[in-house]
Amino acid sequence: MLIKIKRSFPPQSPIFARKLSRMMQAEDFIAADSPTNADSGVINCEAPSNIALVKYWGKTDVQIPANPSVSFTLRHSKTVTTLYYRFIENPSPKVSFDLIFEGNPNEAFKPKIQKFFELAEAYVPFVKHYHFEIHTHNTFPHSSGIASSASGMGALAFGLMQLEKKLNPQLSESFLNQKASFLARLGSGSACRSIEGPLVVWGKHAYIKESSDLFGVKPEIEIHPVFLDYQDTILLIDIGEKTVSSSQGHQLMQGHPFAEKRFTQANENLLKLLIAMETGDLDQFIKITESEALTLHAMMMTSQPYFILMKPETLQVIEKVWAFRKQSTVPLCFTLDAGANVHMLYPKANKKSVMDFIQKELLIFCRNNAFIDDEVGSGAKLL
Numbered sequence: 001m002l003i004k005i006k007r008s009f010p011p012q013s014p015i016f017a018r019k020l021s022r023m024m025q026a027e028d029f030i031a032a033d034s035p036t037n038a039d040s041g042v043i044n045c046e047a048p049s050n051i052a053l054v055k056y057w058g059k060t061d062v063q064i065p066a067n068p069s070v071s072f073t074l075r076h077s078k079t080v081t082t083l084y085y086r087f088i089e090n091p092s093p094k095v096s097f098d099l100i101f102e103g104n105p106n107e108a109f110k111p112k113i114q115k116f117f118e119l120a121e122a123y124v125p126f127v128k129h130y131h132f133e134i135h136t137h138n139t140f141p142h143s144s145g146i147a148s149s150a151s152g153m154g155a156l157a158f159g160l161m162q163l164e165k166k167l168n169p170q171l172s173e174s175f176l177n178q179k180a181s182f183l184a185r186l187g188s189g190s191a192c193r194s195i196e197g198p199l200v201v202w203g204k205h206a207y208i209k210e211s212s213d214l215f216g217v218k219p220e221i222e223i224h225p226v227f228l229d230y231q232d233t234i235l236l237i238d239i240g241e242k243t244v245s246s247s248q249g250h251q252l253m254q255g256h257p258f259a260e261k262r263f264t265q266a267n268e269n270l271l272k273l274l275i276a277m278e279t280g281d282l283d284q285f286i287k288i289t290e291s292e293a294l295t296l297h298a299m300m301m302t303s304q305p306y307f308i309l310m311k312p313e314t315l316q317v318i319e320k321v322w323a324f325r326k327q328s329t330v331p332l333c334f335t336l337d338a339g340a341n342v343h344m345l346y347p348k349a350n351k352k353s354v355m356d357f358i359q360k361e362l363l364i365f366c367r368n369n370a371f372i373d374d375e376v377g378s379g380a381k382l383l
């Protein structure tokens with residue numbers, strides 16, 4: 001039986017996160033530069049996307065978040081990556097790799113991966129001794145408006161850690177996951193929350209012991225069962241390229257008139273949300289989650305230059321969700337990413353009524369009636 005802890009806000013005692021023997025620093029992740037026992041081989045793995053409940057928006061280099069965030073790890077929206085590695089006698093100055101996306105060589109995505117390798121190389125120096133052929137595909141449609149950077153970087157980082165494990169078999173699973181999260185962050189900040197699940201905190205928080213700006217951690221709360229199989233049905237409203245990228249958006253938080261208040265608010269919301277998720281307080285969960293989504297977009301609308309990523313249909317869906325919740329008392333709420341799509345979050349027990357509602361009233365707002373039916377998952381894995 002789950003013992004419900006009634007925590008006060010702010011809590012008297014800190015919330016803990018799963019920890020290694022001591023708090024890890026960036027230097028602790030530097031591997032030896034001596035590949036000897038892995039000539040060539042293949043690693044097949046996958047990592048899911050994640051959806052933030054408390055949003056990360058604003059950073060300093062390199063993907064050091066301005067505020068802590070927390071996300072649900074997804075289950076079905078994922079990137080599958082096969083990493084063929086071949087030892088090369090003379091290490092090249094740049095990591096050598098080919099990229100095959102959905103079965104075809106892809107030059108367009110290569111610079112992002114090249115940049116990732118440049119940042120990651122200091123921590124996985126053995127990569128220079130290999131040529132990689134990276135085969136990758138997503139389980140969700142390309143240009144569905146679902147960012148593949150979190151799952152893609154998560155899968156690549158996780159794959160590299162499987163190679164490091166071959167070179168150094170005594171590495172523990174918790175170290176591998178933590179370093180995979182650390183590496184994934186270098187590729188795309190939110191990717192560090194895709195290695196484990198169901199709930200990952202990223203960013204230093206005064207009340208969450210072991211939380212770190214460098215990697216994601218699982219908060220050691222006893223998550224109320226209602227959240228363990230939470231559903232996320234993603235309504236695909238706009239499937240085009242975003243007009244403003246996340247990187248540009250993060251930068252616009254520097255000198256933003258509301259930045260400091262926003263960062264303080266995110267710290268408070270994170271703690272309140274974890275307490276709500278421990279006690280099963282759905283009202284509070286809904287209040288914080290929806291407020292976080294709207295605040296993220298409010299930051300965009302009040303940046304200089306300002307921009308809007310929501311579409312008219314996004315607002316129509318939100319109005320409908322509020323009306324449905326009022327009249328049905330089903331605890332359905334929404335969240336938004338940096339885009340127009342709407343994530344519908346709800347307990348599994350309410351699946352039928354929410355899906356009926358989506359079919360009847362919301363599909364008209366989706367491009368080609370498209371949606372992705374997802375739910376909370378457990379993170380990256382070897383296949």
Ligand code: PMV
Binds near residue numbers: 246338
């Ligand atoms: O990881 P990035 O740089 O793509 O930024 C992600 C930002 C949001 O998705 C809007 C929020 C979040 O915490 O995931």
